[in-house]
């Protein structure tokens with residue numbers, strides 16, 4: 661095994677040192693079972709996870725729960741739903757205690773007087789046309805007004821196969837709204853016609869994602885290695901899937917042999933007792949899962965495998981930096 665020092669020059673070594681101090685330990689929380697949208701392909705509703713458990717409504721219970729989570733070592737809370745902004749008291753129970761990221765569709769603005777530096781990731785599913793088909797409305801028109809120029813917000817742009825050749829216009833609109841963007845790929849959980857990826861399309865979108873990163877480095881938070889891994893589903897010759905996925909709830913994880921996984925990771929339902937299988941859908945076929953965070957984590961937990969060459973380790977560092985930037989552990 662080669663050593664970090666033998667693989668990296670001083671510049672890369674310094675970058676490595678910065679991330680090696682972070683020790684990010686995240687878990688994911690369903691804040692509510694409700695949403696003000698019903699997107700076709702939302703993993704939460706399509707797999708009936710919104711019916712897995714009744715919502716805990718007592719905010720004091722949420723506060724005590726977050727305290728217990730911190731004792732468990734969690735230092736990054738990722739809030740999803742449903743739509744977390746429907747329950748701001750619950751969001752506040754996390755935000756007052758630890759670094760918190762809130763995934764939102766952006767239709768309701770998080771009040772910045774109450775949550776000045778809460779990280780918000782706004783979901784966006786393509787252009788106006790795609791969004792009307794998949795989400796019932798053009799959410800960007802509303803969310804971009806709500807969050808224009810906000811330094812703690814970025815778009816989580818879920819690219820569909822229909823976006824090939826059309827992503828630049830969206831990325832420019834995001835730049836012009838003074839916001840950042842991170843890209844991932846749609847997993848077509850409800851089999852909507854025309855929205856499943858074909859191999860040639862994945863090759864094309866990888867080239868386009870690379871080109872967007874080159875053309876808009878101030879706006880796009882990404883890395884080319886991440887584009888490679890998410891579009892090919894391969895990392896160092898290994899295929900992504902159930903036996904490799906790092907984002908599986910640890911107490912439920914009976915895989916043998918156990919793969920590298922996120923330390924103490926749990927995705928909690930909104931009753932604060934029930935656990936979901938993984939960071940996405942209980943019913944999703946892992947062989948077609950395109951979840952961006954799971955792929956990023958897959959790279960991040962496999963540092964040793966990236967120590968065969970300087971380029972591999974640099975790729976690993978870039979993915980780790982990207983993740984840290986998305987959750988504001990490193991500045992943009």
Ligand code: SF4
Nearest residue numbers: 695697698699702765
């Ligand atoms: S906005 Fe998010 S939580 Fe709501 S239905 Fe769409 S994908 Fe699901």
Ligand code: SF4
Nearest residue numbers: 905938944946949954
């Ligand atoms: S659905 Fe995706 S995130 Fe969930 S276990 Fe399978 S590969 Fe991992």
